[in-house]
Amino acid sequence: MTVITELDTPAVLIDLDRAEANLRKAQAFADGAGLKLRPHIKTHKLPRFAQAAIDLGAVGITVQKLGEAEVMADAGITDMLLTFNIIGAAKLQRLRALNERVTIRVVADSAECVAGLSATFAGGKPLGVLVECDTGMGRCGVQSPGAALALAQTIIASPGLEFFGLMTYPAAGKYKAAAQWLAEAKALFEASGIAVPIITTGGTPDIWHADEAGVATEYRPGTYIYMDRSQVAAGAASYDDCALTVLATVVSHPTPGRAIIDAGSKALTSDLLGLVGHGYIPAYPDAKIVGLSEEHGTLDVSGCADGGPVIGEQIAIIPNHCCPVTNLFDHVHLVRGGQLVETVAVAARGRVD
Amino acid sequence: MTVITELDTPAVLIDLDRAEANLRKAQAFADGAGLKLRPHIKTHKLPRFAQAAIDLGAVGITVQKLGEAEVMADAGITDMLLTFNIIGAAKLQRLRALNERVTIRVVADSAECVAGLSATFAGGKPLGVLVECDTGMGRCGVQSPGAALALAQTIIASPGLEFFGLMTYPAAGKYKAAAQWLAEAKALFEASGIAVPIITTGGTPDIWHADEAGVATEYRPGTYIYMDRSQVAAGAASYDDCALTVLATVVSHPTPGRAIIDAGSKALTSDLLGLVGHGYIPAYPDAKIVGLSEEHGTLDVSGCADGGPVIGEQIAIIPNHCCPVTNLFDHVHLVRGGQLVETVAVAARGRVD
Structure with missing residues (x-):
């Protein structure tokens, strides 16, 4: 596996x-x-x-x-x-x-x-x-x-x-x-x-x-x-209920307080749904996703006691809104107990009309 | 054609x-x-x-x-x-x-x-x-x-x-x-x-x-x-330079001032880039795209002197940000002089990694 x-x-x-x-x-x-x-x-x-x-x-x-x-x-x-x-x-x-x-x-x-x-x-x-x-x-x-x-x-x-x-x-x-x-x-x-x-x-x-x-x-x-950050905010779920995460890699750490990941608006979408920031990182709850470009996510890690994730580290993100996220990916990975079970095509992705 | x-x-x-x-x-x-x-x-x-x-x-x-x-x-x-x-x-x-x-x-x-x-x-x-x-x-x-x-x-x-x-x-x-x-x-x-x-x-x-x-x-x-509404706002283009439009249909007109189109955030994206509203409609410059759900766009047409578009009418929208729009569609239609020339697959769409 x-x-x-x-x-x-x-x-x-x-x-x-x-x-x-x-x-x-x-x-x-x-x-x-x-x-x-x-x-x-x-x-x-x-x-x-x-x-x-x-x-x-x-x-x-x-x-x-x-x-x-x-x-x-x-x-x-x-x-x-x-x-x-x-x-x-x-x-x-x-x-x-x-x-x-x-x-x-x-x-x-x-x-x-x-x-x-x-x-x-x-x-x-x-x-x-x-x-x-x-x-x-x-x-x-x-x-x-x-x-x-x-x-x-x-x-x-x-x-x-x-x-x-x-x-x-x-x-x-x-x-x-x-x-x-x-x-x-x-x-x-x-x-x-x-x-x-x-x-x-x-x-x-x-x-x-x-x-x-x-x-x-x-x-x-x-x-x-799947639930998501907006549903947690609405009181309909806890983070432990959230089944969909976007796995991203830290690709840059230009300043002590700023880390950049390889997930931007083309992975997380720009949906805010009234929230501040672009997702929740369970492994680093004090990290804030403060900005998105198309392919970059900007993290403020100045509040992380341990300094936050390092270059090359993979982090899982609970997005604000899971529905449009699945519309951006040709495939999703089904996981159980931290192990990949199967990678499946998102059959109805992009069926816009 | x-x-x-x-x-x-x-x-x-x-x-x-x-x-x-x-x-x-x-x-x-x-x-x-x-x-x-x-x-x-x-x-x-x-x-x-x-x-x-x-x-x-x-x-x-x-x-x-x-x-x-x-x-x-x-x-x-x-x-x-x-x-x-x-x-x-x-x-x-x-x-x-x-x-x-x-x-x-x-x-x-x-x-x-x-x-x-x-x-x-x-x-x-x-x-x-x-x-x-x-x-x-x-x-x-x-x-x-x-x-x-x-x-x-x-x-x-x-x-x-x-x-x-x-x-x-x-x-x-x-x-x-x-x-x-x-x-x-x-x-x-x-x-x-x-x-x-x-x-x-x-x-x-x-x-x-x-x-x-x-x-x-x-x-x-x-x-x-392609240029887009954000580039017009930045002074880099005029609306007459904008080559990409999202064609949508008015599917509902629940009140005199509100029309609903079949293009939402899965067509226009939620990108605001500092703008108010979700796009510009050249044929109805006084119509405002005031809200997006995933598959619905909400238009405020109360400022349209002629009442704005009617149910079944197709309207072309210049989006706030054209780049993520092309990432949502499997195909785009190439047009010249109002005629369809060719429909082409967006070859690098969804190449997220």
């Missing part, structure tokens, strides 16, 4: 024990809360982890891009929710092809989007559509329960489409507002005699409040499999 | 007329300043543009990673400078293999780095090494002209290595300080009887001040081929 210190850097390491524990913990929590789990694969982009979550009890997966859905369908995943408005002729034809071979449902938040879906699916195998609801995130989504009802009625009246429910991605920390929004919407739908088979919400930051998701039937966490 | 509005989005478009004009303009300016040009390929990662710059008069290319050097060597580029400290057994062996087939020189800023290089190259084909100098960037590099001289003397005394000169990446706007630093170093080297064949500096932000680079013999711009 290869010990991980023999890997060329920068490299992404996935601690399998931690990732598997994170999958199990979330499934158990969802079971306890009476929620179905539909994990988002954007974080790992690996069919094996999509399947692992399903084997533990997940009802299917969530994808954000058609390209991700195509990779997962090719790998044998048969039930997915695509939480993105599909717009334009090219994408609609790809969606139609996917709908012929797997169960795939999508969201819509406008009459324009619904019209495109209906024109594509009329006369063929029907497509399941959920109404995306803006419950506080300020991104996509209809703006009120009444608007959700109106769009659902449009979907119901549209050839080729079947209304399947409501979807939201709540703003972090605003799960109570989201729950209230969805409860009002469900009451409105019921008063109108429209069944709402699925009410799906999500987000790793508030995953341990999923039991307070009210009328929701389904939860869609993504980051939970 | 395909008109670009038929492309699936998000997609990267390269305007060939603009890119070629940028290459020509920089070469002419360097010629006028008596400087050799050694363009950095990190921006485009394409052998064809590396070769195009050489055909115009560049003396070779600059690369930041061994993986980039390997791709360029495979494509027939024969002269390159790797501006990164090479540390560790795996990388040293790859560097040795490269040195057997092309002219490749590297930098070093520490005795540890030089020792590793010497141990690898002693007894074989010698390796050319430049001393990296920190002239104000605060990243890698020796801290004083005296330290540069001392390290050069170490290189000269090290079997397998040949001292080739000084390299710096100056902080943007600090080209005068860098020029003074290098002039002092050159005087010190001359007083010690040590020739300095190459003094290489770089950076697109100050490229039109390259004629003020003093004792420098060589300039290494990267971003200049």
Whole structure:
């Protein structure tokens, strides 16, 4: 077996024990809360982890891009929710092809989007559509329960489409507002005699409040499999839960207080997510990653009692945000007990469209 | 020919007329300043543009990673400078293999780095090494002209290595300080009887001040081929010079003032480079890209007199920083006069190590 210190850097390491524990913990929590789990694969982009979550009890997966859905369908995943408005002729034809071979449902938040879906699916195998609801995130989504009802009625009246429910991605920390929004919407739908088979919400930051998701039937966490520094900051994880690290090498130490590593924004991304600095180094908790160029990371090691890492030393970094990190690497290294188990291609990496 | 509005989005478009004009303009300016040009390929990662710059008069290319050097060597580029400290057994062996087939020189800023290089190259084909100098960037590099001289003397005394000169990446706007630093170093080297064949500096932000680079013999711009919003902010380009755009589609318009596009941080990156917002939209100069999720971009279109783009409309975005954008896409689309000429794989994309 290869010990991980023999890997060329920068490299992404996935601690399998931690990732598997994170999958199990979330499934158990969802079971306890009476929620179905539909994990988002954007974080790992690996069919094996999509399947692992399903084997533990997940009802299917969530994808954000058609390209991700195509990779997962090719790998044998048969039930997915695509939480993105599909717009334009090219994408609609790809969606139609996917709908012929797997169960795939999508969201819509406008009459324009619904019209495109209906024109594509009329006369063929029907497509399941959920109404995306803006419950506080300020991104996509209809703006009120009444608007959700109106769009659902449009979907119901549209050839080729079947209304399947409501979807939201709540703003972090605003799960109570989201729950209230969805409860009002469900009451409105019921008063109108429209069944709402699925009410799906999500987000790793508030995953341990999923039991307070009210009328929701389904939860869609993504980051939970790996966790990261932003999730630790949100209180959703500890550093000991973090399964993904970026292994880097100290390549320069120009001053006593400054060390330079070979991981910059092309390895760690520039995502700050409200944090200061660009990652956490468990072996040197007093070292700060104060700056990133594309291929260099600048460490302030002036606070390290032992002087910090030396030139040539490899250090593992918990990034601010693990999801875009896996999108930068063609391969990740699966590790157990400090030993390399397998190096795998990130199958859905770069599936941007 | 395909008109670009038929492309699936998000997609990267390269305007060939603009890119070629940028290459020509920089070469002419360097010629006028008596400087050799050694363009950095990190921006485009394409052998064809590396070769195009050489055909115009560049003396070779600059690369930041061994993986980039390997791709360029495979494509027939024969002269390159790797501006990164090479540390560790795996990388040293790859560097040795490269040195057997092309002219490749590297930098070093520490005795540890030089020792590793010497141990690898002693007894074989010698390796050319430049001393990296920190002239104000605060990243890698020796801290004083005296330290540069001392390290050069170490290189000269090290079997397998040949001292080739000084390299710096100056902080943007600090080209005068860098020029003074290098002039002092050159005087010190001359007083010690040590020739300095190459003094290489770089950076697109100050490229039109390259004629003020003093004792420098060589300039290494990267971003200049595509330019971007950060270079416009730095005064190095106008928006009409920007050759790279990210084509995105409006997928949602949840409120009159908010539009959502299908390009988020996985297309535009989170790089701010001191700017506010995440890009510039030439067709809608009053639209602001106020937020990015991984796959969504949020536009504030409240300032658009005409209401801004509608659902389904494709818009081209000049990103804050073009270099990491090309690192996110497997392919870019080469365009001339609004027509798609060719879609090419980004050969050195993701060559992180």
